Amino acid sequence: MVRRNPERRAALVDAAIEVLAKEGARGLTFRAVDIEAAVPPGTASNYFANRDDLLTQAGARVYERLQPDEETIARQRASTPDRETYAVLMREVVGRVSAFRTGYLALLELRLEATRRPKLRAVLTERVRADIEANMAYHEESGLPGDATAVKLLYLAFNWLIVEQLTLPEVLSEEERERLVTAAVERIVQP
Known part of the structure; x- marks a missing residue:
């Protein structure tokens, strides 16, 4: 189920950016994002359909923040x-x-x-x-x-x-x- 809290989603995508920068694409997992965002385990998987979705949204967010x-x-x-x-x-x-x-x-x-x-x-x-x-x-x-x-x-x-x-x-x-x-x-x- 995809959650609709936009602030939480943005925090998770920002956490994904941090994980990508620290660990690289291979280190980007839902669990790593949950830890970086300091949210309960399983939170990221409730917001993103799959890892590709998370990667894509992280890229869009970088451009947004720039x-x-x-x-x-x-x-x-x-x-x-x-x-x-x-x-x-x-x-x-x-x-x-x-x-x-x-x-x-x-x-x-x-x-x-x-x-x-x-x-x-x-x-x-x-x-x-x-x-x-x-x-x-x-x-x-x-x-x-x-x-x-x-x-x-x-x-x-x-x-x-x-x-x-x-x-x-x-x-x-x-x-x-x-x-x-x-x-x-x-x-x-x-x-």
């Missing part, structure tokens, strides 16, 4: 649409994603698991494609310089920069990360 808040969006929209503003925006995105370490690590685990689970791969492909399209639409709507190719190149470059920061944080300092983000925008985005 969205900027309204204040950040308003500040970005009020800024002058130039390369300097673009660099500020990209530093904010890289910082926000890097700050949600367990979420991004869980997303990496989900991506690896998607290579073995076609259903999960389809869901993640759709989600990532929609995210890229939303970024390109925002870019166009905001009047920022550059084109769709620049948006995609920055997406690819910054994803790996974030992986580097989260998995091997001693390779690049935060100051280097900030300089690299600015340099990437300056070199990829044509005025």
Whole structure:
């Protein structure tokens, strides 16, 4: 029986994200989620039809939690649409994603698991494609310089920069990360 308490469901999905980040996809079990969420045994199995359902919802939740808040969006929209503003925006995105370490690590685990689970791969492909399209639409709507190719190149470059920061944080300092983000925008985005 699937339960309908949305707060409990969100807490369980957040616990699944933590388990994915700590233990990897193989460690993601209903029992591990129950323990992480500090709920009675069997709770997660009452909320999710199966493990694939839990994996899929964990991926969706990571993207949900990575969205900027309204204040950040308003500040970005009020800024002058130039390369300097673009660099500020990209530093904010890289910082926000890097700050949600367990979420991004869980997303990496989900991506690896998607290579073995076609259903999960389809869901993640759709989600990532929609995210890229939303970024390109925002870019166009905001009047920022550059084109769709620049948006995609920055997406690819910054994803790996974030992986580097989260998995091997001693390779690049935060100051280097900030300089690299600015340099990437300056070199990829044509005025």
